Amino acid sequence: MRKIKAQLFISLDGVVEAPDQWHFPYFNEEMGAAVDATLGRAGTLLLGRRTYDSFAGAWPDREAAGGEDAPFAKVLGDARKIVVSNTPLDFTWRNSERLAGDLTTAVAALKNAPDTDTPVWISGSVSVVRQLLAAGILDELNLLLHPVAVRNGMRLFEDHAQAIPLQLLSAETFRTGVLNLFYTVATAPGEGTYEDARTHLPQHQE
Incomplete structure (x- = not known):
């Protein structure tokens, strides 16, 4: 079964909107390697409409220009690109197609495709990530957490929505x-109260 994975640039206060306005000062060779290890090796990309339009408006020209990022x-041009619209x-842009049918049903079918075990990667596409997280279909969430409070813009996790417990798989600074x-999505940790928590506090002798 292939996995569905997402990568997002995110600020310390949870903003994921318009990362081109705040994340480039933090983009070094380590981040370049992290992006190459995910999107740079993706055979299939799942993209929301706005993310696709942004990519399609830039990457074909960069490929044609033959610069360092060509x-x-x-790689992005050669990948299969499935667009949610x-x-x-x-x-x-070559190798692009529209997602057929309901998002969660179609992505579940992608997960169960018998022909490959290579992951499907999502870049940006916040509404898509939210829906797949809520449906329990997203297998892995890669957050590149920037040490900056952007203070305005759309955040990844909406207010007044159901809690989504997550398990940390790995961390690198x-x-x-x-x-x-x-x-990855985790099972709910269960209920807990301060009375439960205080048993783990250091016990100081008078």
Whole structure:
């Protein structure tokens, strides 16, 4: 069974909107390697409409320009790109297709595809990530946590929504202070009270 994984740039206060406005000062070779290890090796990308439009408006031109980022642009171009959209799309970027049917049903079918065990990667596409997390379909969430409070913009986790417990799989600290965190959805930890917690506090003798 193939896994569905997502990678997001996120600020210390949870903002994921417009990372191009705040994350580039933290982009070094460590982060470049982290992105290459995920999106740079993805055979299939699952993208929301706005993320796809942003990618399609930039990466084909970068590939054609032949600059330092052209090899990465080619990898994205060669990947199968499945776009979540409620309206028909006129694709100009190669290997692009519209997601057919309900999101969770279609992604569950992708997970069960018999032809490959390579993961499907999601970049950005916050609404897609939220829906798959809530449905328990997302297998892995990679957050590149930046040491900056952006103070405005859309956050990954909405207010007044149901709690989603996560389990930390691995953590790495870059020289810039960025944390490269990998999570998977966990089972609920159960109920707890202060009376339960205080038994773990240090017991000082009078």
